[in-house]
Amino acid sequence: MRKILIVGAGQSGLQLALGLQSQGYEVTLMSNRTADEIRSGRVMSTQCMFHTALQHERDLGINFWESQAPKIEGLGVSVAGPESQRLIDWLGTLDGYAQSVDQRVKMAGWMETFAQRGGQLVIHGAAVSDLDYFSRTYDLVLVSAGKGELVSMFGRDASRSPYSEPQRALAVAYVHGLGPRPEHPDVEAVRCNLVPGVGEMFIMPTLTTTGRADILFWEGIPGGPLDVFQGVKDPSEHLALTLELMEKFLPWEYARATKVELTDANGTLSGRYAPTVRNPIGRLPGGGLVLGVADVVVANDPITGQGSNSASKCAASYLASITEHGDKPFDEAWMRQTFDRYWDTAQHVTKWTNAMLGVPPEHVLNLIGAAGQLPPVANRFANGFNDPADFESFFYDPDKTAAYLASVTDASPVPAGE
Numbered sequence: 001m002r003k004i005l006i007v008g009a010g011q012s013g014l015q016l017a018l019g020l021q022s023q024g025y026e027v028t029l030m031s032n033r034t035a036d037e038i039r040s041g042r043v044m045s046t047q048c049m050f051h052t053a054l055q056h057e058r059d060l061g062i063n064f065w066e067s068q069a070p071k072i073e074g075l076g077v078s079v080a081g082p083e084s085q086r087l088i089d090w091l092g093t094l095d096g097y098a099q100s101v102d103q104r105v106k107m108a109g110w111m112e113t114f115a116q117r118g119g120q121l122v123i124h125g126a127a128v129s130d131l132d133y134f135s136r137t138y139d140l141v142l143v144s145a146g147k148g149e150l151v152s153m154f155g156r157d158a159s160r161s162p163y164s165e166p167q168r169a170l171a172v173a174y175v176h177g178l179g180p181r182p183e184h185p186d187v188e189a190v191r192c193n194l195v196p197g198v199g200e201m202f203i204m205p206t207l208t209t210t211g212r213a214d215i216l217f218w219e220g221i222p223g224g225p226l227d228v229f230q231g232v233k234d235p236s237e238h239l240a241l242t243l244e245l246m247e248k249f250l251p252w253e254y255a256r257a258t259k260v261e262l263t264d265a266n267g268t269l270s271g272r273y274a275p276t277v278r279n280p281i282g283r284l285p286g287g288g289l290v291l292g293v294a295d296v297v298v299a300n301d302p303i304t305g306q307g308s309n310s311a312s313k314c315a316a317s318y319l320a321s322i323t324e325h326g327d328k329p330f331d332e333a334w335m336r337q338t339f340d341r342y343w344d345t346a347q348h349v350t351k352w353t354n355a356m357l358g359v360p361p362e363h364v365l366n367l368i369g370a371a372g373q374l375p376p377v378a379n380r381f382a383n384g385f386n387d388p389a390d391f392e393s394f395f396y397d398p399d400k401t402a403a404y405l406a407s408v409t410d411a412s413p414v415p416a417g418e
């Protein structure tokens with residue numbers, strides 16, 4: 001059977017490894033950390049995944065935490081005004097629920113499953129020189145090492161990467177004890193709170209190592225009032241800062257956060273990175289070729305919560321490209337086609353995410369505002385997180401936005417007085 005090496009045991013590498021393994025491929029998975037190190041390590045993401053991405057996991061029978069993880073049925077948006085009042089507040093309904101399973105739980109569990117099923121697991125932080133050797137002994141080498149150092153093998157695609165600097169400073173805290181939202185206490189939801197000119201806060205339920213929890217996630221415009229987490233090493237200080245900023249900018253969210261405590265000493269994360277699309281094929285010093293997967297080749301800012309979704313979609317797409325290729329060589333042309341097939345989906349994620357990082361134009365503000373009066377608009381916006389290609393029809397072009405809003409208003413006129 002064909003021998004495949006996968007370097008990096010995250011969402012994409014593990015999903016692909018388990019998928020290939022179930023089809024009889026001889027898979028070696030290289031990880032720079034053991035399952036226990038991942039499980040007891042630092043949180044890595046907020047990893048909210050929507051229906052299509054979750055379905056890829058169900059298709060492989062690896063949705064092990066689906067019954068325990070909170071089912072996120074709504075996605076809401078609030079916009080803060082200059083006096084920290086809530087100018088806009090609505091909740092859209094997702095057609096299929098979303099879920100967040102702490103990557104510490106999921107990746108550790110998947111890694112153990114891969115090994116139990118007879119997979120070859122190598123604990124080693126791969127260097128380019130290792131890959132040079134392995135590219136000669138495997139039929140295919142896939143690099144799914146996220147935003148780590150191995151990305152240096154893949155050149156930046158400037159035509160697809162409008163930003164060369166990080167656009168947000170990220171600060172995450174996993175907490176227990178967050179109160180329900182008074183407006184919809186029984187609906188689990190992701191809340192996107194926009195603070196114009198300052199940044200965003202995302203709040204969502206998750207399943208973590210200590211059970212159900214909530215994540216408080218600030219995205220701050222660099223140099224602004226939220227960009228204060230760099231160098232904060234003490235987790236309690238990180239949480240105190242998170243809450244202080246919530247009290248200042250989002251008092252309605254702070255009101256339900258007064259009793260929170262961190263889930264664990266590793267429940268905080270801060271950092272920043274520049275969103276980057278790369279050339280998908282890495283050329284090794286010895287002439288061998290490797291194919292980049294997910295974040296290695298398309299890393300978007302988490303402002304739209306798409307990276308894990310994209311990693312799942314990339315793994316599913318590559319799995320199909322590999323199995324459909326049969327016994328033919330995994331040459332450069334195949335690698336290019338394989339990436340292009342994934343890019344058909346990924347390009348919409350990149351376009352939308354990069355748009356959300358900029359200052360919203362007037363027609364987008366109108367759209368977000370109109371969603372407060374028009375539930376179909378709120379629902380469509382919310383479901384765009386599952387399929388960002390849909391934004392093409394109503395988000396970017398002012399004329400298309402106006403036509404869409406007119407069509408919804410005609411179908412369901414806003415009651416007088418609103």
Ligand SMILES: Cc1cc2nc3c(=O)[nH]c(=O)nc-3n(C[C@H](O)[C@H](O)[C@H](O)COP(=O)(O)OP(=O)(O)OC[C@H]3O[C@@H](n4cnc5c(N)ncnc54)[C@H](O)[C@@H]3O)c2cc1C
Nearest residue numbers: 008010012032045047048126146148294295306307308309
């Ligand atoms: C703060 C934050 C919030 C986020 N929120 C969301 C969200 O809500 N929804 C969403 O969909 N996405 C979100 N994302 C993005 C998402 O987490 C990533 O895009 C996704 O995990 C990428 O998957 P991946 O498989 O490409 O890489 P990763 O999940 O990063 O996995 C890469 C793995 O490779 C390992 N590795 C690195 N170098 C080596 C090496 N040399 N040798 C061996 N192993 C190596 C790493 O340790 C890691 O285990 C968020 C990201 C951040 C930072």
